[in-house]
Amino acid sequence: MTLGERIKEARLRRKLTQQELAGDLITRNMLSQIENNIAMPSMRTLAHLAKSLEVSMSVLLSEEERGGSFAAQEIPWSIAHKAVLDELGFINAETPPEKQARAYALLGEIYLRMGQYEKAEACFYTAKEWFEISGQTQELIPIYVYLEECSLKREDFRTAYMYAALRRDV
Numbered sequence: 317m318t319l320g321e322r323i324k325e326a327r328l329r330r331k332l333t334q335q336e337l338a339g340d341l342i343t344r345n346m347l348s349q350i351e352n353n354i355a356m357p358s359m360r361t362l363a364h365l366a367k368s369l370e371v372s373m374s375v376l377l378s379e380e381e382r383g384g385s386f387a388a389q390e391i392p393w394s395i396a397h398k399a400v401l402d403e404l405g406f407i408n409a410e411t412p413p414e415k416q417a418r419a420y421a422l423l424g425e426i427y428l429r430m431g432q433y434e435k436a437e438a439c440f441y442t443a444k445e446w447f448e449i450s451g452q453t454q455e456l457i458p459i460y461v462y463l464e465e466c467s468l469k470r471e472d473f474r475t476a477y478m479y480a481a482l483r484r485d486v
Contacts, residue, residue: 341360
């Protein structure tokens with residue numbers, strides 16, 4: 317299943333029109349091109365679509381659904397990584413905590429996809445702290461899932477169990 321097909325499937329599951337999903341960020345025609353694999357979304361657009369569909373970017377870019385190696389996919393993670401680092405560069409003391417949390421969570425997803433589990437875990441942990449500060453406790457569940465996954469990839473089963481327990485307590 318392609319990225320465009322996953323976006324379309326998620327949109328239909330949420331019973332959204334293309335116009336509703338596109339919102340003010342992109343045109344309905346651009347979304348149609350993305351869903352039909354004619355155009356590739358920017359990382360900003362992909363983040364907007366994921367947020368509007370109430371899924372993480374990793375769900376839309378899921379390696380398991382694709383059944384193949386992510387390296388063969390059309391979005392180079394080095395570009396995604398740079399885009400998020402650029403976004404983090406604009407974060408300062410006045411940036412709302414929820415924006416900081418989302419930026420770190422996104423960077424964590426990229427590191428996770430790149431197999432850099434310690435860096436991913438550090439980003440997810442930072443995102444967790446910012447979500448706690450902003451009072452968005454519902455956002456902690458996916459963060460704990462990611463932290464658990466990072467720990468399992470590093471074969472740190474005790475920490476993975478701890479994150480699983482924290483997730484259940486949210």
